[in-house]
Amino acid sequence: MTEFATPEGLEHVSYYKSPRDNRVVAIHIRAGFNEFEKFPPFMETDAEREHIRKSYNIDPESERRNKAHITDDSWPLQVIMLNRDPGGTTAAHYHVPDVPLPDHPTRHQILLCQSGSARIGVYSTEGDFLGDVALKPHDLILMLEGHEVEFLEKGTRLIEIKQGPFPVTDEADKVDLQDKVAAQ
Numbered sequence: 001m002t003e004f005a006t007p008e009g010l011e012h013v014s015y016y017k018s019p020r021d022n023r024v025v026a027i028h029i030r031a032g033f034n035e036f037e038k039f040p041p042f043m044e045t046d047a048e049r050e051h052i053r054k055s056y057n058i059d060p061e062s063e064r065r066n067k068a069h070i071t072d073d074s075w076p077l078q079v080i081m082l083n084r085d086p087g088g089t090t091a092a093h094y095h096v097p098d099v100p101l102p103d104h105p106t107r108h109q110i111l112l113c114q115s116g117s118a119r120i121g122v123y124s125t126e127g128d129f130l131g132d133v134a135l136k137p138h139d140l141i142l143m144l145e146g147h148e149v150e151f152l153e154k155g156t157r158l159i160e161i162k163q164g165p166f167p168v169t170d171e172a173d174k175v176d177l178q179d180k181v182a183a184q
Contacts, residue, residue: 010035013070016122016130018145025130025145026122027070031138033081039068057089071142076163077108079142104144107173109162111149112140116156121148127177146177 012033016026041063043049049060056063068081106125111118113135120133123146133141135158149158 010038014133016133018124018126018130019128020124020126023144024072025124025143026120026133026147027079027142027144028120028133028135029070029079029081029140029142031136033068034083036065036068036081036083039070039081040064041067041069042073055090055093056084058084075108075144076104077110077142079110079140106145107163109143109147109160110140111135111143112159112161113137114157114159116151116153118152118156118158119150121150123147123177125175 012030012035014028014030015024016028017023018025041052043052043060043063052058052060052063058066066083070079070081071077111120115137117137118135120135120141120143122130122133122141122143124130125145127146133139134152135141151158
């Protein structure tokens with residue numbers, strides 16, 4: 001995996017990294033995210049700027065202040081934050097992979113808090129506890145490896161997004177970290 005460094009001075013994005021090899025294990029994006037210019041979209045050539053102008057009906061320079069690529073471009077899940085004014089559009093489209101999708105030892109997963117609150121424990125696949133994240137309304141977390149979830153309030157609602165396809169049973173793709181740590 002390509003090294004993805006956390007830019008200085010971030011208030012709304014936290015990276016949880018394995019102490020063993022510094023790989024990113026989870027990314028927590030808090031509500032109120034506004035650090036767009038620290039995660040600029042890729043636009044180097046006149047042709048790329050013209051594509052932005054045509055496809056999104058937006059000035060390419062404003063796109064640098066209103067679109068943030070949070071994840072490393074090589075990952076199998078991408079998180080992009082958008083903040084466009086009325087009139088900004090996205091022309092109808094779909095995406096095809098330009099390279100075979102990367103092989104990764106875990107399914108990546110996103111939790112988005114709609115209401116209430118939840119505690120998310122972040123773990124490496126080796127069982128290292130990396131910290132807790134308190135998800136509040138409109139916060140999200142991208143988890144690349146281990147995690148646990150505790151609902152903290154009545155009526156807490158989370159949206160879960162993860163790589164598919166879904167296994168035959170709920171437990172078919174799960175590895176219990178307590179069992180793994182106990183076996184070490």
